[in-house]
Amino acid sequence: MNERKLLVIPSNLSSEFAARSFSKDYQHEIFSLKHFVVENERSARRFLRQLGYPGPISELHFRTLNEHTTADELNDLLNFIAQQDTGLLSEAGCPGVADPGADLIALAHSRCIQVIPLIGPSSILLALMASGLNGQRFSFNGYLDRDKNRRKRQLQQFEKESAKENRTQIFIEAPYRNKALFNAICSTLHPGTVLTLACELTSKKEWIKTKTIRDWRKCEPDIHKKNTVFLFLSRGFKN
Template sequence: MTILHLIPVGLGDSAPERWLPQTAREIAAQLRFFIAENAKSARAFLKLIGTAVPLQEITIHTLRADTTAQEIRDWLAAVPTDQDLALVSEAGCPAVADPGALVVAQAQARGLRVQPWTGPSSIMLGLMASGLQGQRFAFHGYAPVKAHERDAQLRAWESLSHKHQQTQILIETPYRNLALFEALLSVLRESTRLCVASSLTCKEESVRTLSIQEWRKAGAPDFERQPTLFLFLAG
């Protein structure tokens, strides 16, 4: 039976031995069929781990925003029954905060075996290192870009956090890290605890949790253009 391997990809510039098990690396190196959020980053990943198959002989399907379920079914059907394929994200775990869930759903519907492999997830790593509530949490992706919409949404999430004692998790495009950080300091209550986790698994990795009041005194961390996760828990 064909297996769809869910292979995590690194979160930044660090050796694959640090974030992907040897067995998963060995399997990925043998495969000829991939579905990827970004073909360019998928090729970079394959070059990093090394492949037993020449790159030009590897098929990489790009999972676009407008990819249809029928296209995915066609990709899966084209894989010979004696071969496997892999789903890779642009960074982190495929199908978690990632469009790859569409591929997994079609694989499940087709009766394929789905094999998830352990690897880096910024959401889980940030939550682990934050010291915030790890049993009740919600990941929201990106906050609205427009300031008034963003501020209203942050207040709503803080209200949920206070009501349910639930950690709220969100990300931002690296060049807007400071804008979101400043919005969080402006909107959230002084007692709310905020964790800023940047460049997880990389040499620049930084994770720090302070109350909003303490962050206002400490100032912004050095996270310019670094992939960053923001987590907060209302007191």
């Protein structure tokens, strides 16, 4: 078995809580690394600096993995992590969850590299914990389709599943498209369906609100260009 390790490191959701997101033992494991695969090198350097990395950040080795990484580049990254213990860092939150890191993790398993997930902040679980919606049966659906018609059909299908199975549906979106998704949700879902918005989690500007679609239609939340998790649960109302 390959003795190399790939540490899957959740990045902070907000800069205020970087050092508080990890135990001392986990910080020690991160601080032992010299090689990292990251979604954004600048953000990764800032995160490690905020975490209190004890050595010179300039002497660390970074390789980039993002949505534009090709299959050949992914194989190069596999060879890179096979040579030494490596940390995998996302832009924010958990690598591999709605994140290109999943492809590298799958390849690491194929090479028998030990994959070690570290405990850290997850916007999805934090939002679910604070929503008051069903936390026993839920689905994370990642990003919805950008096309308005296909997105509407997706929302309708997910609402049917939610009503039939008492299932909480969870989504995320690029912050600059939050308003479009919110408007689509409010115009598509039943007025009695319950929607939670969890905005800027773990930051000083954090807020989490749960209301019916009927009530959300009466207000316009300030979520433009702000990291937001969307969750809804249908109560099975008939149109």
